[in-house]
Amino acid sequence: EVQLLESGGGLVQPGGSLRLSCAASGFTFSSYAMSWVRQAPGKGLEWVSGISGSGGSIYYADSVKGRFTISRDSSKNTLFMQMNSLRAEDTAVYYCAKDGRPGRVRDFDYWGQGTLVTVSS
Amino acid sequence: DIQMTQSPSSVSASVGDRVTITCRASQGISSWLAWYQQTPGKAPKLLIYAASSLQTGVPSRFSGSGSGTDFTLTISSLQPEDFATYFCQQANSFPITFGQGTRLDIK
Numbered sequence: 001e002v003q004l005l006e007s008g009g010g011l012v013q014p015g016g017s018l019r020l021s022c023a024a025s026g027f028t029f030s031s032y033a034m035s036w037v038r039q040a041p042g043k044g045l046e047w048v049s050g051i052s053g054s055g056g057s058i059y060y061a062d063s064v065k066g067r068f069t070i071s072r073d074s075s076k077n078t079l080f081m082q083m084n085s086l087r088a089e090d091t092a093v094y095y096c097a098k099d100g101r102p103g104r105v106r107d108f109d110y111w112g113q114g115t116l117v118t119v120s121s
Numbered sequence: 122d123i124q125m126t127q128s129p130s131s132v133s134a135s136v137g138d139r140v141t142i143t144c145r146a147s148q149g150i151s152s153w154l155a156w157y158q159q160t161p162g163k164a165p166k167l168l169i170y171a172a173s174s175l176q177t178g179v180p181s182r183f184s185g186s187g188s189g190t191d192f193t194l195t196i197s198s199l200q201p202e203d204f205a206t207y208f209c210q211q212a213n214s215f216p217i218t219f220g221q222g223t224r225l226d227i228k
Contacts, residue, residue, distance in 0.1 A: 047217040107155035111164035
């Protein structure tokens with residue numbers, strides 16, 4: 001059974017940093033691209049970043065480019081998101097999501113339960 | 122960036138009704154279109170990928186069609202568990218983008 005378990009969310013002041021983790025199990029982690037998708041309270045879905053199975057290809061939304069860094073550790077089956085220079089508009093539930101098929105980032109067949117990031121003074 | 126526009130933004134329907142939601146891309150995306158269902162407090166669930174392929178385990182009352190810029194999600198006979206918010210998502214190019222969502226309510 002595929003499971004994705006996020007952690008690392010919380011309350012942080014503007015300008016601060018957080019590191020999100022997503023522990024994956026139930027599939028061959030290195031074969032699938034992974035992404036982070038966020039959802040601000042009461043709003044729609046926003047794709048944040050994606051990384052190929054090998055980690056060699058990385059993509060970001062313009063809204064986080066230069067501030068967030070996605071990475072993965074296949075030895076630990078874990079996806080990460082380092083978030084720096086956080087802003088109020090980064091407040092959201094952050095989901096990690098597994099790609100539906102081996103290859104590049106396309107669509108997401110499994111999602112974690114989400115972790116809430118709140119940026120506020 | 123490719124903009125995804127869904128219509129309607131909300132719709133009210135009854136159990137047993139047929140409902141169609143549309144999604145329009147600001148430029149051609151071939152068939153790289155997915156549909157998701159989300160209920161309050163839950164993560165999204167993949168329903169359709171590649172515009173018309175039904176994800177494993179999803180009931181056959183859900184179907185998708187379209188290519189290029191215009192796509193539709195159809196629910197043939199609404200069930201109580203189908204009242205939720207639906208999102209389309211383009212997977213043709215980065216950044217990946219979602220539609221704003223369509224809320225499906227009970228009439």
